[in-house]
Amino acid sequence: MKIFVTGCTGYIGSHTCVELLNAGYEVVGLDNFSNSKREVLDKIKEITNKEIKFYEGDMLDENILDKIMNDNNIDIVIDFAAFKAVGDSVEHPISYYINNVSSVLTLIKVMQKHNVKKLIFSSSATVYGKQEIMPITEDMPVGNTTNPYGTSKLFVEHILEDLCASDNEFKVIIFRYFNPVGAHKSGLIGENPNGIPANLMPFIAKVATKELECLNVFGNDYNTPDGTGVRDYIHIVDLAKAHLSGIQKLNEIKGGLLIYNLGTGHGYSVLEMINTFEKANNVKINYKIAPRRSGDIDVCFADSSKAQKELNWTATLDLEDMCKDAYNFVIKNK
């Protein structure tokens, strides 16, 4: 079975490609390297001893998508290609809407032309906005997004709902990822943001290696046990494996749209993250309490029982694994 993976050299895409290749799928990949490096392709080969059939190009380019569909008998598309930096999306909203929404419209158009009707789409817990009740279930209201990145994901979710309502043969899974962290055990692939990391785990890891001096803990006056923000961190390899379960599900159902949260169901605070990272790696993390970061919410964690029940998927790796693997990756890629 051939799987077309967009954004295949990115953080989640590369780990998913590894799991797909290991499971015996043929993988066709596309990336424009706007937020990743070509060398990731070699690393994927090093880990799996297998190769992706890779195309360099842009999701917005209908011709390359058309060529990929013509050259390959694609069964399922997994769409990871998007911009994802929350702060950047506030400064450049239109490029986020173009890259994250128009790209999906172009993709669907080409899929329809080639009669490819199975899609897994990467959405985010950010579509839930601020919820009063935890953990978050899939049927809770979405919509109060606080930045153009989140809104772009919400728009695509609506587009996919309308698509499935109009064509009962289309099969779509929307995964709402919570906070993916960590790296492949090999340390060959992981999260390698350009410049100063905006997210917690890559920032902590670079403080540990002394590439960065001190972590700013954004607020200790939230409505949480220790006052710092609580999130549902999930190991990237667990998250990647969920896509294998998603593929199986798409092959079973007749049509329609399914939505699944992907998290562990546990929330950890920023201070708990720091403590676990220190213990797991026997390092010291310098940190100071700083003002809240605008747009942040106090708590966000998933109820992932729907994925467990319907996809037979559950996260197996714990916070210590996430911290160890994140550190191993930064050490090997300094």
Ligand code: NAD
């Ligand atoms: P990433 O930036 O590491 O990977 C995205 C990849 O897509 C990159 O390799 C980039 O070069 C490529 N890309 C972007 N626009 C493209 C285009 N127009 N044409 C071709 N390639 C393009 O991001 P990631 O963390 O791997 O995220 C993957 C998906 O998961 C994204 O849709 C993201 O919004 C979503 N998501 C990520 C997180 C997270 O915390 N990492 C959380 C929720 C949802």
Ligand code: UFG
């Ligand atoms: N934090 C710090 N210091 C930092 C970075 C983060 O204290 O330097 C805190 C934040 O305030 C928050 C927690 O660590 O309480 C996690 O922050 P991240 O930036 O790692 O993650 P977010 O939950 O804010 O956002 C992430 C992705 C979004 C996605 C969201 C839900 O960046 O794209 O998860 O999936 F939408």
